[in-house]
Amino acid sequence: MAAGAASGGSATTDTYREARTWLLLPSWLILAGLSLIPVCLMLIYSFLTKEFRGGVIWDFSLAAYDQFFFDRGLFGDDPAQIEWTYIAIFWRSIWQASAATLLSLAIGFPTAYFIATRPERNRAIWVFLITIPYWVNLLIRTVSMKFLLRDQGPLNDMLIGIGLIDTPIHIVNTNFAVQLGLFYSYLPFMVLPIYAAVERYNFSLSEAAADLYASKFTTLRRILLPAVKPGVVAGCILVFVPSLGSFLAPDLLGGAKNFMIGSLIEEQFKGNAGNWPFGAAASMILLTIVLILLLIFARQQARAEKEAH
Amino acid sequence: MKTLFRTTALASLLSAMASAGSADGKVVVYHWFEYMPQELIEKFTAETGIEVVMDTYDSNESMLASLKAGGIGTYDVSVPGDYMVKIMAQEGLLDTIADGELANKGNIEAQWLDVAFDPNRQHSIPYQWGSTSFSVSRDAYDGDINTTDILFNPPAELSGKINVLDSQGEVMALASLHLGIPQCSTDRDQLKALNAMLDSAKGHWASFNSDTAKEVLVSGDAAAGMIFNGFSAKAREEGANVEYAYPTQGYIAWMDNVVLLKEAPNRDNALKFMDFLLEPENIAVLTNWTQYSAGISGVTPLLDEALAVLPEANPPATAGPAAFIEVCDEQTQAVYDQIWTNVKK
Structure with missing residues (x-):
């Protein structure tokens, strides 16, 4: 690995071009393993059925999102209203x-x-x-x-x-x-x-x-x-x-x-x-809000830079 | 990736060999943090030659979560609270102790033998028991404190200076005693009343804290607070002028129990460990250290004298009944979860 990196350094500005894949692999593995997979798991769990006292049942369900957005009263049988x-x-x-x-x-x-x-x-x-x-x-x-x-x-x-x-x-x-x-x-x-x-x-x-x-x-x-x-x-x-x-x-x-x-x-x-699915759904909604806010920031930034030029 | 799998396989092989090699010499205990004195662990090892390996947890729920997430087969025994014994039995996490397997089972006090959370003690033995209610600073209030009104409809001196445990089970149980309704009620009017009562009581509360339940009383941040009896005794020892209440409406009783886990890798040693804890002289060492109470007959003469007259451990004649936290079915629990969310929203 070290030899490849050293020999690939002369021709281009990217000194480590040849060895790039190998050198980046640990970072990619860590990023995928520690942030992408958990987020995907969370997304999947948010659409599963809750198991009483923790855990999930592998049946598709929108119940978690329903609970977040709709209020059906203390006993769950009132007509649905917006849950504030x-x-x-x-x-x-x-x-x-x-x-x-x-x-x-x-x-x-x-x-x-x-x-x-x-x-x-x-x-x-x-x-x-x-x-x-x-x-x-x-x-x-x-x-x-x-x-x-x-x-x-x-x-x-x-x-x-x-x-x-x-x-x-x-x-x-x-x-x-x-x-x-x-x-x-x-x-x-x-x-x-x-x-x-x-x-x-x-x-x-x-x-x-x-x-x-x-x-x-x-x-x-x-x-x-x-x-x-x-x-x-x-x-x-x-x-x-x-x-x-x-x-x-x-x-x-x-x-x-x-x-x-x-x-x-x-x-x-x-x-x-x-209620794991509900926890996962709330996390996904939080993640979405943060992403939207960051996108708005990034867009404004890009627009401001365009105007500056 | 291949390397990764190989490493994992090797690691599991190694750990399998390790556990096979020492299986006859140890007992793996999954325990609350700081709930067993070193002295007692050493005594057990000296008497039986069995090494005690301990892992700890900080709440019944996190212990359940970790056992459900694959901890079964690793541990021999754990120490759940009363309602959690029932839940763990329902979840199929407990092994049955057959008649005659525990030589000292007869030492269990009669009142703790056929308990609702584990009829005939099929899976568990008593560890320690105590109560949960609340303590009031006598610097702040000198009226009658033996009523749940202190928490849910407090006098002006205490309003806004109350800490409650950040624990749904305990708050709901005490609130039910206050209203005189069953803990797992399905009566809609009772549930609505509970919801409304907690909603108005919350206006009088300063904070929800479990970990610092004792510290807020000692520091004076709270003038009254929900607390376990042994904790209140310790707050008093640390200089807080607090008195522990035994409300006439009733108070919460709890008992921690040693349970035999399913697929226990060292089942025989686990049973020896349980028998050890059923000996009065051993449980007395524990009880003197925790300042709670034992459920074993013959312990009383071996206890420190101070413990026998400890006001926190001796309910007055006016005290209401002691109630254990009950385990509701899924549908009922959903309503209580909703009420708790309403309290904290």
Whole structure:
């Protein structure tokens, strides 16, 4: 393999052309084995009949999708109406993930800009500092966050201590706590791509804009942002998608009072319900929504690039 | 691909040889995490020469899922809760213990011998039992706590500060006791009432948490919380000023049991393991460690004195009946699943 790669390197720009198939094979096997096959299995399971207490019966059925979209009452024999329960759960999750993404963007963009404008020898240290908290397991970070935020926690003690408030602010077990948790979990995914984009940005463009009497805000809006947009979009996707399926933050910080997409799906497999086809169907619907959102992003990106040329 | 198959075949051959080689010297136990003291495992090995190999799980449902997904034939025994024994028997996952196979079967206390979840103990023996209700912080509320109103229709002091277990079976069972209806009701008016009652009760609840049921009471995040009795005792030991309630409407009883699994690879050793756990002196070691209760006669004199007077383990005279979680049929369960979804939607 190594010999083939070395001898094929001279003629074309693709140094490893001859050995490409072999070199890529492990990646392809892993990709197919670990992501394509499970997704296909999920798709198949979502169209099977559920077995009581977990498992599937190999009979084709649309029951899982029917359950998702149609409400037949508590006993399943009322006339079918639109089922809002699961749509509401999806909507809540999308809303939470969006809020966390905006929060990450609001904090992450200035952070990335700050790092990218430091002297070159210091930037690595700043990036390193951003990643330090992420050496600790996500579960532990989320639990620690709860300890910080709770009614008798250090945050409230401090605010009361400096006389800003009299009674503790109730944060734990609210939606805001979930958003904070998601924001904290995924912030580096926002900072790092934006940092990479801003670092490549040619700052003489901003100087040129200033020379042409553009205000600082106009320079940001018309010159910097369009130039670093791919980094921003990548950051937003990297925060939004994992936030959407997350169940640690909603469970620990939000008190698990309301299902999120992640916990709804988990309950179908590990909980009392044991409805594997429904869990698979909910996963497929989530996957479809994410794919559609990504396609819209990609299209807008392509259109914007066309207009730019 | 060919290599892949060859490797797999080799691996399974090797593992087959490995298990054949040591089959007479071990018992494979599928157990809850941290539910058996090392001291007791060592005592068993010292007495019988049988090595204990242990795998652990964290819920009845995940144990069932893993056995259904191919774990049968790997393990000799596991330790399901009461209702799960019945489910596992229905699913055909349990082997039958014939009369006379367990020398110490006579040590099982009479009340735990012919139990509804395993009539005549055909598949199981008692491991530990206890109760589930709720505890209330005496710093937050000093009224009467021995009523399920604390959870489902709470006084103003507790409203919005209640943690409930994130577990459908336990919440539904206690809610049914509160309303005085059967657990697997098929009566539509009762089910609608249950649905409506839980819907309004939820407004008073702060969180659904099982793993941190004890911590939220110790930290003061919750002023009242659903909890197991042994857990509540531990919360009190850790400094929480909490009192465990035995509601007059009734409370949930549970019993964990050692079951003999179908196709147990070391069946004889599994039976020796069960006989070992039926000896009062052994189960006393376990009970002193877990702070729950044993179902074996002759254990009481061997228990720590503190355990005998532990308020969490000794229901007062006013306590209602203890109810085990019942196993509903598929159609009924579907309605309860729907109610649970309504609670958490």
